[in-house]
Amino acid sequence: MEARTTSENGSAPKGNENQQQPEDGSQDRVLAGNPPENDASGKRKAGVLPLEVGTRVMCRWRDGKFHPVKVIERRKIPCGVPSDYEYYVHYTEYNRRLDEWVKLEQLDLDSVETDVDEKVEDKATSLKMTRHQKRKIDETHVERKCDLKHPPGDEIYRNGTLSMFEVDGKKNKVYGQNLCYLAKLFLDHKTLYYDVDLFLFYVLCECDDRGCHMVGYFSKEKHSEESYNLACILTLPPYQRKGYGKFLIAFSYELSKKEGKVGTPERPLSDLGLVSYRGYWTRVLLDILKKHKGNISIKELSDMTAIKAEDILTTLQGLDLIQYRKGQHVICADPKVLDRHLKAAGRGGLEVDVSKLIWTPYKEQG
Numbered sequence: 001m002e003a004r005t006t007s008e009n010g011s012a013p014k015g016n017e018n019q020q021q022p023e024d025g026s027q028d029r030v031l032a033g034n035p036p037e038n039d040a041s042g043k044r045k046a047g048v049l050p051l052e053v054g055t056r057v058m059c060r061w062r063d064g065k066f067h068p069v070k071v072i073e074r075r076k077i078p079c080g081v082p083s084d085y086e087y088y089v090h091y092t093e094y095n096r097r098l099d100e101w102v103k104l105e106q107l108d109l110d111s112v113e114t115d116v117d118e119k120v121e122d123k124a125t126s127l128k129m130t131r132h133q134k135r136k137i138d139e140t141h142v143e144r145k146c147d148l149k150h151p152p153g154d155e156i157y158r159n160g161t162l163s164m165f166e167v168d169g170k171k172n173k174v175y176g177q178n179l180c181y182l183a184k185l186f187l188d189h190k191t192l193y194y195d196v197d198l199f200l201f202y203v204l205c206e207c208d209d210r211g212c213h214m215v216g217y218f219s220k221e222k223h224s225e226e227s228y229n230l231a232c233i234l235t236l237p238p239y240q241r242k243g244y245g246k247f248l249i250a251f252s253y254e255l256s257k258k259e260g261k262v263g264t265p266e267r268p269l270s271d272l273g274l275v276s277y278r279g280y281w282t283r284v285l286l287d288i289l290k291k292h293k294g295n296i297s298i299k300e301l302s303d304m305t306a307i308k309a310e311d312i313l314t315t316l317q318g319l320d321l322i323q324y325r326k327g328q329h330v331i332c333a334d335p336k337v338l339d340r341h342l343k344a345a346g347r348g349g350l351e352v353d354v355s356k357l358i359w360t361p362y363k364e365q366g
């Protein structure tokens with residue numbers, strides 16, 4: 001039998017040294033401990049103990065005041081009487097970080113509301129959940145604990161410890177929105193997208209035995225009128241300058257190749273975005289020009305690389321490799337000049353091994 005009277009076990013609220021009773025004998029809920037008992041209240045308490053999970057009651061907090069709480073867990077006190085419990089309570093007016101274990105002495109048992117609102121809530125939502133399930137949902141919702149071991153999508157690429165995941169913004173709204181918030185921290189000029197349904201997110205992860213840890217991502221519109229193949233790119237600061245940015249850019253073009261389309265990044269580009277893209281375009285184009293024998297047109301370069309013709313033109317113009325002859329742009333590539341530019345373009349970054357990409361372009365379902 002767990003039910004007992006407070007007077008039997010001596011654990012009834014008796015107040016403490018700090019208890020202050022007003023001289024007129026009235027109960028001061030603000031400063032005092034628990035109010036004095038009478039017979040009726042003692043009997044009532046006998047019926048409510050031990051308190052059930054879900055019970056609402058007033059609890060004296062460290063400020064000496066009583067606050068409404070909800071019992072969300074209870075446990076037996078190891079060295080106490082077998083029927084002695086302490087309670088894990090949530091202060092309903094405050095953040096869950098303040099949840100704590102309290103002793104029975106801190107609770108005003110005259111204020112106990114057993115179950116009433118839980119039943120009302122259950123009826124209102126027509127959900128037949130156990131209290132335990134309800135509490136779990138409640139806690140998860142409020143604290144937003146993340147137990148994900150990898151981004152919530154399909155792994156479309158794996159090479160050694162690197163993986164890429166495709167996350168659909170429509171299926172994982174909050175995850176997609178959070179990625180956008182993250183990028184916004186580093187980008188003044190970008191619009192923040194709340195409506196992420198129209199986007200896919202390609203999340204690059206370093207993987208180990210604890211899971212896949214995001215190092216960067218890019219987003220991409222499911223359908224782009226302007227042939228954008230990348231909306232926003234971000235490498236998290238601790239991972240920058242390691243070649244991940246170039247990897248993500250290269251990856252976006254590999255997806256475009258699979259789609260049979262040419263692509264370009266959404267404008268405007270940030271200064272770091274522009275440097276990264278210029279570096280990528282320069283290396284890719286000059287590598288081809290170096291190996292290629294004979295003439296090659298911008299259209300052919302675009303078909304081979306999925307880089308939009310305008311981007312090829314501006315890149316080659318910037319390197320002074322374009323001449324305008326008889327109304328046409330002509331690529332003039334002296335091998336020595338190409339070598340010089342390639343050297344200046346720096347490291348190639350991490351390679352995308354296309355044989356490890358398993359992906360089909362997005363198709364609207366239903």
Ligand SMILES: CC(=O)SCCNC(=O)CCNC(=O)[C@H](O)C(C)(C)COP(=O)(O)OP(=O)(O)OC[C@H]1O[C@@H](n2cnc3c(N)ncnc32)[C@H](O)[C@@H]1OP(=O)(O)O
Nearest residue numbers: 232233234235240241242243244245246270272273276346
């Ligand atoms: C369409 C758009 O989204 S535009 C917005 C682009 N995104 C941002 O500006 C967000 C903040 N910036 C970032 O997230 C990153 O800097 C990115 C994504 C632009 C580049 O990511 P990184 O992982 O650092 O790229 P990566 O290591 O491949 O380096 C790319 C090149 O950019 C240049 N670069 C990158 N960071 C710097 C820097 N801090 N200073 C100078 N040059 C830099 C270098 O040329 C570098 O090549 P290198 O290391 O061989 O010299």
